[in-house]
Amino acid sequence: MDREQCNMDLVIIGGGVTGAGVFREAVRNGLRVLLVEKKDFSWGTSSRSSKLIHGGLRYLKEAQFKLTLESVRERERLLTQAAGLVSPIDFIMPLYSDGGPGRAAMAAGLTVYDILAKKFRHRYLSNKKLKKKVPGINTEGLTGGYLFMDAQVDDARLVQRLICEGVRQGGRAMNYTEATRIVRDDMGAVCGVEVVDVESKDSLFVSTTAVVNATGVWAETLHPSPEAGLHLRPLRGSHLVFPKAKLPVSQAISFFHPDDQRPLFVIPWQGVVLLGTTDLDYDGDVNREPWITESEVDYLLSAVEKVIPHAGLKREDAITSFAGVRPVLSEGGKEASQESREHAVWVDNGLVTVTGGKLTTFRRLAWDTLRSVGPFIRSEPLVGEDDALFCEVMPDVPSGVPEILFERLWGRYGSGALEILETIQGTDDLACIGSTPYLWAELGYAATLEQVRHLDDLLLRRLRLGMVLEKGGLDLMERIRDEVQGPLGWSDARWEAEVSAYETLWLGCYSPYPQGLVA
Ligand SMILES: Cc1cc2nc3c(=O)[nH]c(=O)nc-3n(C[C@H](O)[C@H](O)[C@H](O)COP(=O)(O)OP(=O)(O)OC[C@H]3O[C@@H](n4cnc5c(N)ncnc54)[C@H](O)[C@@H]3O)c2cc1C
Incomplete structure (x- = not known):
């Protein structure tokens, strides 16, 4: 980094989807922006999600209409503006007489879901249709089910695409670079950040008047919560991954765990099938890789055994697993899976902390953050909230390249797709x-x-x-x-x-x- 680059309008700490979203939008505003990530881009929670861009039906049940509305709107935006990266996925939800919601409750929830999206897509499925769509489904107590639509993404590639576009437009993003100290002047205003390459230990002072702390579960390390009683509650969620041959589903299945009625998913994704997820307090070291525990494996398998017993799914059928830790803001007193997925923005004299939230709503987090950060950078407001997510526009499909392949490459790499095809x-x-x-x-x-x-x-x-x-x-x-x-x-x-x-x-x-x- 040369001398000139040490002077930035904005430094973003954290290279997950939240930091990457802020980075992309800030660069678009012509700001000199540096993003630092202490491990690899998306190393934190943002590479370990269930990969859903979803409204979140369960939030409706908990009457979190604002979160559902925002999520559904973002889903619809991403489906049109990030094709090839975010794609629609059909969900089937079987209903059982001995647990989970009944038909009337589901119909009401899905109607609201569709109204929010302004698209009527859900429909009721009889037992006969369900048996056809989900071979091997447990029919004992089955009272039909529903088909509805959500969307899925490659989470780490979403982060990478946002960062790459920002970098192509003049932003600077450094992985393996930790922000070790936020420096303030005599008046307490932010005037810089000390950053260190975690491997070479080279350090640098970056002068800036605005810093975004987008460090997910680490957020309170850099800025303790100013809201009395509201703190980060790290919650681990884990997945098992199966080959399609062992769990041959062509749509996702959403069902309820027989023991605690928590919603779980089986999701086809990138040629495999994900089974998840758990939601447990995490008291491990957040700086180390988390992993799925024995009891989580048993919990997930016992649920799938109830819904698709004929798949005979066993642990040895799994090919991989992964676990992540959710940055969830908690006031205490709630079950892990009842906690809200809302985000918070805390402003402190040039330091703006954003944490909580979901992958789905990353743009909302970015703009709530930028609205707070703007006054520390310049007097005129930051703009572009309604602009297309990515600036690069997909060109015509090059001759000889299958359209579906080109769309997938463009979604993942932007204009890098053309470079890939050239090689x-x-x-x-x-x-x-x-x-x-x-x-x-x-x-x-x-x-x-x-x-x-x-x-x-x-x-x-x-x-x-x-x-x-x-x-x-x-x-x-x-x-x-x-x-x-x-x-x-x-x-x-x-x-x-x-x-x-x-x-x-x-x-x-x-x-x-x-x-x-x-x-
Ligand atoms: C199991 C699971 C399933 C989920 N499924 C979904 C889903 O399907 N859909 C959905 O919308 N959401 C989902 N989520 C939630 C979603 O993944 C998170 O809300 C989101 O990824 C959080 O992103 P973030 O950028 O805020 O945090 P992170 O991705 O954790 O990024 C923060 C980054 O900050 C870095 N950092 C920390 N301290 C420093 C420092 N001092 N200097 C530099 N860098 C630092 C960390 O290394 C980390 O990479 C899921 C979460 C989990 C755990």
């Missing part, structure tokens, strides 16, 4: 990696241009191989090496060390039998 030499490069939808050519692109420092950045977050491939892709390591060792500029010794570290991480936190990492 394709033959049909081999157009081939997908194993059973995944990812092209081999995407690996080389990400390794070259997407600030990959370690192998897990590439295999868990730029592409999601570690989540969707058996053994996290370890069996494909020789071919992966051919594609990326050169672009990464790593020696053989470095490559071996990275593979070994990745294997340890995957076995410890992403395998179906994780035990965590030894300190």
